[in-house]
Amino acid sequence: MSKQTTNTSEHHQHRIFLSDSLSWYTHTRLGGVLRDSAEAAAASSALASTGSTSSDFVTLTREVEWLQRDVVIFGKKVPQPRLIQYMADDVRLAYRYSGCDLVPVKFHPIVLQAKEQAETLAGVPRGYFNSCLLNRYRDGKDSNGWHADDEPLYGRDPIIASVSYGAARDFDIKRKADGPPEKARLRLCDGDVLIMGGAMQRNYLHCIPKRANSKVDGERINLTFRRILKPM
Numbered sequence: 195m196s197k198q199t200t201n202t203s204e205h206h207q208h209r210i211f212l213s214d215s216l217s218w219y220t221h222t223r224l225g226g227v228l229r230d231s232a233e234a235a236a237a238s239s240a241l242a243s244t245g246s247t248s249s250d251f252v253t254l255t256r257e258v259e260w261l262q263r264d265v266v267i268f269g270k271k272v273p274q275p276r277l278i279q280y281m282a283d284d285v286r287l288a289y290r291y292s293g294c295d296l297v298p299v300k301f302h303p304i305v306l307q308a309k310e311q312a313e314t315l316a317g318v319p320r321g322y323f324n325s326c327l328l329n330r331y332r333d334g335k336d337s338n339g340w341h342a343d344d345e346p347l348y349g350r351d352p353i354i355a356s357v358s359y360g361a362a363r364d365f366d367i368k369r370k371a372d373g374p375p376e377k378a379r380l381r382l383c384d385g386d387v388l389i390m391g392g393a394m395q396r397n398y399l400h401c402i403p404k405r406a407n408s409k410v411d412g413e414r415i416n417l418t419f420r421r422i423l424k425p426m
């Protein structure tokens with residue numbers, strides 16, 4: 195796919211496979227930065243695209259039961275700056291997150307379809323991802339603070355696939371404090387699939403920074419597909 199264009203209608207009609215997209219997409223920005231560091235050579239991250247449509251986005255905003263949860267910051271309960279939901283194959287795949295347990299609901303058909311595309315793009319077998327954390331950023335003030343998805347239940351160096359719908363947002367990456375300073379910024383747009391693999395979670399943090407509402411074109415939904423190795 196050496197001549198892949200960014201024309202929107204084509205972009206939406208084609209499934210772009212990871213091996214093809216490596217040569218052209220924003221991936222080169224991330225790959226470039228991460229590969230410059232010898233230590234990060236094992237971090238294989240890539241950006242590709244599904245055929246996401248705005249109707250999937252609208253259906254997800256309507257049909258998912260979005261939750262507003264509280265988190266404790268400096269001993270104070272505050273509403274999390276985004277809405278979430280959690281879906282999994284099996285209710286036993288609960289996920290402990292910022293001190294609270296998330297009990298999964300069944301996969302929505304659109305999430306299941308995105309999961310299969312993400313599995314193809316990530317080069318993992320069908321059924322590999324058994325859980326999905328959904329985030330909904332209502333506007334630029336909604337955000338996701340610096341973190342790594344490095345919980346032991348995912349095992350060492352997990353493959354995590356993220357699928358984005360709706361408004362484009364920046365996705366920032368930086369080296370954890372114990373390494374040489376290194377950072378990258380990706381712009382995640384509607385239909386983008388970011389595959390995070392290798393040592394990404396072990397060596398790097400990522401976040402969705404807050405932005406002025408005038409700089410953000412409305413709502414965004416992100417699905418992160420993960421494989422839980424052993425239920426809690």
Ligand SMILES: O=C(O)CCC(=O)C(=O)O
Pocket residue numbers: 327329338343356365382400402416418
């Ligand atoms: O919204 C995103 O793109 C990132 C979500 C994320 O990092 C997470 O759910 O762990």
Ligand SMILES: [Fe+2]
Pocket residue numbers: 341342343400418
């Ligand atoms: Fe994350």
